[in-house]
Amino acid sequence: VYTSSCIVRALTGGREAGVTELADELGLSKGSVHNHLVTLERLGVVVSTDGQYRLGLGFLDIGVSVRDGMTLYQVARSEVTGLAESTGESTSLVVAEAGQAVHAAVEDPERNEQRIRLGSRLPLHATAAGKLILAYRSRQAVAEYVESYGLDRHTDRTFQSIADLRDELQSITDRGLAFDRGELDADMRSVAAPIRHEDRTDELAGVLAVQGPAERLSGKRLEEDLPGLVLSAAKRIELDLTE
Numbered sequence: 001v002y003t004s005s006c007i008v009r010a011l012t013g014g015r016e017a018g019v020t021e022l023a024d025e026l027g028l029s030k031g032s033v034h035n036h037l038v039t040l041e042r043l044g045v046v047v048s049t050d051g052q053y054r055l056g057l058g059f060l061d062i063g064v065s066v067r068d069g070m071t072l073y074q075v076a077r078s079e080v081t082g083l084a085e086s087t088g089e090s091t092s093l094v095v096a097e098a099g100q101a102v103h104a105a106v107e108d109p110e111r112n113e114q115r116i117r118l119g120s121r122l123p124l125h126a127t128a129a130g131k132l133i134l135a136y137r138s139r140q141a142v143a144e145y146v147e148s149y150g151l152d153r154h155t156d157r158t159f160q161s162i163a164d165l166r167d168e169l170q171s172i173t174d175r176g177l178a179f180d181r182g183e184l185d186a187d188m189r190s191v192a193a194p195i196r197h198e199d200r201t202d203e204l205a206g207v208l209a210v211q212g213p214a215e216r217l218s219g220k221r222l223e224e225d226l227p228g229l230v231l232s233a234a235k236r237i238e239l240d241l242t243e
Contacts, residue, residue, distance in 0.1 A: 003028060004036045008045065008055065016052040063119060067104050070095075072195070072206050075240045079208070079233045080105050087229060089212040090116060094129035094192070096204070097121075099149045101130035104206070115188065116211060125151050125165055126158050128180035128192035129207040134165075135172040136194065136204050142169065155186045177227055182214065189217035191226050193234035198242045205241060208234040 006026050011017060019037065023030045037053055040046040044058030067073050076093050084091035084107035093105040100121040108116075116122075124130030124145060134142050146162050159165040172178045180190040190211035197205045210230055211217070217226070 003032060004040060007033065007036055007040065011046070011053065011055045014054070016049075016054045018051050018053070022053070070104065072237075072241065073104055076195070076206065076208070076237045077105055079237050081107050083107075083208065083210065083229060083233045084109060087210055087226060089210050089217065089226075092116060092129070092209045092211065094133075094207040094209055096124070096130075096133045099124065099145060101127050101133060101207070115185070122184060123149070123152060123154075125149075126154050126180070126184040127209075128178040128190040128211075129209040131165075131168060131172055131180070132178040132192045132194055132207050133204055135169040135178065136196075136202065138202060139166070141202075142166065154184045155182055157181060157183045157186070159183070177231060179222065180211070187214050188212070189214050189222055191217075191222060191230055193227070193230040195234050195237050195241070198238075205238075208237065 003026075007022060010022055010025060017025075019030050019034050022028075023033045026033065037046055037048070041048060041053075044056050044061075046053050047056040072095070073093065080091050080093050088109050090106065090108040092103045094101050095104050096102070101124055103116055103118060103120045103122075106116055106118045106120075122130060124134050134145060137145075142165070143162065146165070151158070151160055151162070151165065153160060159168060176194065178192045180188070182188065188211060190209050192207050192209035194204050195206040195208060197203065208230055210226055
């Protein structure tokens with residue numbers, strides 16, 4: 001399983017490679033790499049042409065199937081679409097998985113250049129949705145996140161110390177929503193609202209977020225106009241989850 005995972009990661013980004021190239025890169029025998037590639041090809045995860053291997057769309061079918069089976073997605077998808085239409089900006093349903101903020105649904109108006117793809121996995125400490133997820137966790141859980149994943153710097157605005165991050169998380173808890181003011185991408189801004197579990201306070205069911213370029217998401221629009229729309233849509237999702 002570990003070898004297969006390494007091969008898959010080596011082929012991300014549309015890359016093509018042969019058995020020898022992968023074996024040399026991963027420090028594995030050609031026989032081992034070939035056997036794993038054959039298995040991955042049978043599963044539809046990898047495809048080959050003239051001895052060159054690349055990732056196929058097998059993961060797409062699996063991922064979409066998993067996503068479509070989520071109660072949260074079934075309840076939230078119409079709100080995600082509606083929020084994108086009403087704001088004219090990219091809107092996402094985000095869930096936490098393996099220390100990252102995973103975009104389980106993304107609606108993007110045609111006028112936008114979509115920078116966040118369906119399935120994007122982004123760091124918790126440098127995104128509005130991710131910080132909101134951390135804000136609803138215990139101090140110990142936040143410390144464990146920092147210890148396990150670190151606080152990688154993406155821009156000059158990325159939080160670099162756990163003390164500064166904790167202050168930000170407290171502010172998020174106090175106001176009930178989170179902002180990203182260029183912490184992951186200097187040219188992007190976002191606002192996110194929590195989708196709470198009915199009977200849990202230490203973990204969110206998910207997050208609803210709107211993101212777009214700083215030239216459109218700034219000032220009053222970011223700070224006052226969008227938050228109300230995002231909070232209202234998130235609250236409707238919460239209510240639907242309890243029915």
